[in-house]
Amino acid sequence: MVLISLKLSIISIGLNNNKNMNIKIYLKFWKSLLKREKLITSHKKSIFNIDFSDIKNKYELIIFDYDDTISDFHGKLDPKVSDLLMHLHQMGYKIGVVSNCSKKRFSTLKKYLEKMNIYLAPSGNKPSPKGFFEILSHFEISPNKTVSIGDRIGTECFAAKLAGIEKVYLVERYSKVFGGKKPNIFHQAINGLEKKIYFNT
Numbered sequence: 001m002v003l004i005s006l007k008l009s010i011i012s013i014g015l016n017n018n019k020n021m022n023i024k025i026y027l028k029f030w031k032s033l034l035k036r037e038k039l040i041t042s043h044k045k046s047i048f049n050i051d052f053s054d055i056k057n058k059y060e061l062i063i064f065d066y067d068d069t070i071s072d073f074h075g076k077l078d079p080k081v082s083d084l085l086m087h088l089h090q091m092g093y094k095i096g097v098v099s100n101c102s103k104k105r106f107s108t109l110k111k112y113l114e115k116m117n118i119y120l121a122p123s124g125n126k127p128s129p130k131g132f133f134e135i136l137s138h139f140e141i142s143p144n145k146t147v148s149i150g151d152r153i154g155t156e157c158f159a160a161k162l163a164g165i166e167k168v169y170l171v172e173r174y175s176k177v178f179g180g181k182k183p184n185i186f187h188q189a190i191n192g193l194e195k196k197i198y199f200n201t
């Protein structure tokens, strides 16, 4: 009982700290989580541990989450990440990024990513699938030819599932694996709790 109320407290504090979130859909995520529905297809340490050549024959579009997936939290792209993204583009993948970032940061990020042929969409408040639908229609590629990669089950992984995306990768938080700026403690706690319940550990 104590454990349950502790978890509920963490969730409510986390929700209050996350203004760019669609709470109604996030509560649907918790329903799916507690019903033990399958929300991801693969769990990797980082974007560098995914064999993109192995899945190239089936998938054409990759949609990344930004913060704590391809950079540290609210950070810039490391050259090794830019190299990977450019390599994926050379392999023939279309690349999209969906982010819950603020309007001001969005326009700077959009200009930067466009130079790398990457389409950035606002998330429409994850786990709403709105940003995913925007990227799918921008590239005119169906969800069954699309891969989603993100660090959080309750936001981009669930949004990708709602958008009908076939292959959903969960990666460990970028800042946890490579260092750099971390999200706030509530964000980390709720991310960890979602994983703990999903993997039943």
Ligand SMILES: [Mg+2]
Pocket (backbone or CB within 6 Å): 065, 066, 067, 068, 069, 150, 151, 152
């Ligand atoms: Mg993230």
